Amino acid sequence: MEPAEIIPPALLVPPDAYSRGFHHDDAALVLDGWLRRLASQQTRCRAVLGRLAGAFLKRRGQHELGFSRLDDYARERLGLSGRELQSLATVMGRLDGLPALRAAFEAGLREAGRTPDTGDEDEPRARFHLRCPRRLLALWRDVVELARRMAGTELTQGQAAEAIAAEGLSAQPSSEEAWPEPLWSPAAPIADPVETRSAFAEDLDWSAVAEAIPDEVAWIDRGANHLDPFALDGRMRRVVQAMQRIDWQTGRLLRVFLDRRLHRVMQFPSGARYLRERLGISARKARALVALERKTWEAPILGEAYRAGELSWVRALAVLPVAREQTAAAWVARGREVTVRRLMDEVEWALAARDGSSPIAPPPLGATLRDLPERQMCAREGSEYPDAEIVFSAPVSVVALFRTAVLAFAGPGDALWTGFERLLRHVQAEWEAQPRHRDPIFARDGWRCAVPACRSRRNLHDHHLLFRSRGGNNGHANRITICAWHHLRGLHGGRVRAWGAAPDDVTWELGVRSGRAPLVRLRGDTYV
Ligand SMILES: [Zn+2]
Numbered sequence: 309m310e311p312a313e314i315i316p317p318a319l320l321v322p323p324d325a326y327s328r329g330f331h332h333d334d335a336a337l338v339l340d341g342w343l344r345r346l347a348s349q350q351t352r353c354r355a356v357l358g359r360l361a362g363a364f365l366k367r368r369g370q371h372e373l374g375f376s377r378l379d380d381y382a383r384e385r386l387g388l389s390g391r392e393l394q395s396l397a398t399v400m401g402r403l404d405g406l407p408a409l410r411a412a413f414e415a416g417l418r419e420a421g422r423t424p425d426t427g428d429e430d431e432p433r434a435r436f437h438l439r440c441p442r443r444l445l446a447l448w449r450d451v452v453e454l455a456r457r458m459a460g461t462e463l464t465q466g467q468a469a470e471a472i473a474a475e476g477l478s479a480q481p482s483s484e485e486a487w488p489e490p491l492w493s494p495a496a497p498i499a500d501p502v503e504t505r506s507a508f509a510e511d512l513d514w515s516a517v518a519e520a521i522p523d524e525v526a527w528i529d530r531g532a533n534h535l536d537p538f539a540l541d542g543r544m545r546r547v548v549q550a551m552q553r554i555d556w557q558t559g560r561l562l563r564v565f566l567d568r569r570l571h572r573v574m575q576f577p578s579g580a581r582y583l584r585e586r587l588g589i590s591a592r593k594a595r596a597l598v599a600l601e602r603k604t605w606e607a608p609i610l611g612e613a614y615r616a617g618e619l620s621w622v623r624a625l626a627v628l629p630v631a632r633e634q635t636a637a638a639w640v641a642r643g644r645e646v647t648v649r650r651l652m653d654e655v656e657w658a659l660a661a662r663d664g665s666s667p668i669a670p671p672p673l674g675a676t677l678r679d680l681p682e683r684q685m686c687a688r689e690g691s692e693y694p695d696a697e698i699v700f701s702a703p704v705s706v707v708a709l710f711r712t713a714v715l716a717f718a719g720p721g722d723a724l725w726t727g728f729e730r731l732l733r734h735v736q737a738e739w740e741a742q743p744r745h746r747d748p749i750f751a752r753d754g755w756r757c758a759v760p761a762c763r764s765r766r767n768l769h770d771h772h773l774l775f776r777s778r779g780g781n782n783g784h785a786n787r788i789t790i791c792a793w794h795h796l797r798g799l800h801g802g803r804v805r806a807w808g809a810a811p812d813d814v815t816w817e818l819g820v821r822s823g824r825a826p827l828v829r830l831r832g833d834t835y836v
């Protein structure tokens with residue numbers, strides 16, 4: 309028997325069907341209700357998975373099944389990361405040791421998604437690799453730096469890529485490939501940590517949804533501690549299958565919800581805030597779900613394979629950027645035929661070998677990739693030769709999103725790096741056009757606190773080295789970028805002293821105290 313989906317079929321129709329007689333207020337509440345029920349189901353499935361994973365880990369099941377590392381096992385068999393499995397097991401282990409909390413959880417009193425939700429960084433990771441002319445390395449560095457400045461924090465290359473892809477995709481003209489506004493953008497205001505829920509629609513019902521666990525999952529963790537790893541593997545795969553069905557429904561509803569910006573109707577300032585507060589879903593996960601959902605309109609077979617659990621999350625995301633109407637069947641088949649590791653290599657190969665005029669198909673099954681003829685992609689670009697490479701590692705959904713963005717900016721017949729360059733230039737122009745990026749002092753100081761050893765990029769202030777109260781002037785040499793803490797508590801709080809001419813001749817003292825030498829003295833970042 310086909311396991312049931314909880315969402316009424318009428319709601320799971322293509323989004324166009326919503327256009328007539330679409331009342332935003334009603335739709336927001338209806339979709340919100342279903343999304344919360346799905347989130348609640350998902351939470352319960354994760355709890356079951358966590359218990360099974362706990363039993364599996366206790367026995368070091370991966371070894372018995374022939375995998376050296378938990379992560380290899382998890383991504384190959386479940387499409388998850390080892391870390392996610394580990395954190396689910398830990399959370400459930402703790403919860404089971406606290407009967408009252410567990411009872412509350414079982415009764416559905418916990419809020420949707422909150423309990424066994426694990427961090428964003430738990431997603432399986434993938435590698436992004438692109439051959440390009442050397443001159444693009446500097447552009448990449450600049451745009452990554454710009455992303456850090458925008459975010460006010462030290463992003464990794466992978467995190468910067470996520471922001472770049474979101475910005476780039478949001479700019480694509482609306483069409484079948486339309487994307488919702490970026491769920492997370494470095495330009496977005498930082499949430500106030502003490503803000504309460506009263507900031508959102510006042511009459512919103514915040515009580516938890518006690519949605520039942522899917523039938524086929526309900527019994528599945530019974531006696532988990534007495535099962536061998538082979539049986540646990542089978543059961544974990546069943547749970548993951550059920551979770552993918554829930555994800556699929558969530559993706560479809562979220563697409564409508566976010567496309568129509570229904571979070572605004574409910575007075576949430578951003579889609580990301582709605583997702584986190586209301587559903588306990590990270591913006592990244594939601595974006596990937598919606599991306600997969602979008603792709604299924606062009607390539608329904610991909611969505612069906614994911615919905616039916618035939619293609620895991622990690623496999624579906626791996627083929628997402630390359631699957632087109634004509635090639636989706638081949639990629640879905642390939643996703644079942646080879647390991648995740650091989651699938652990722654094949655996607656990377658196919659992207660590099662693409663000629664732009666024909667859809668990107670998988671290489672022949674079992675082919676030795678390095679023996680396949682390489683197309684001369686750069687012939688048309690004149691003398692430029694891809695003699696350098698960009699490599700970074702990021703969550704698999706980020707790599708999928710970034711590749712999708714690069715492809716969206718590459719014209720037919722262009723080398724892939726041309727799309728990469730256009731994407732970067734577009735994002736660079738967008739971000740540099742934002743007013744907060746025109747400050748000459750912050751720009752000179754690289755948009756971060758100039759106090760030695762400080763890595764803060766957030767809440768930057770413009771400080772006068774010679775205080776204005778003591779006759780300091782407004783010239784650039786008397787002004788320097790520092791973070792709020794260093795400004796208010798450090799310099800004006802007497803713990804830090806600075807004098808000289810900005811930017812290159814500033815002497816700093818940290819740990820200033822009366823009557824004794826300061827802890828350290830530096831000129832720039834050099835101890836003196
Ligand atoms: Zn000051």
Ligand SMILES: [Zn+2]
Nearest residue numbers: 757762791794
């Ligand atoms: Zn600082």
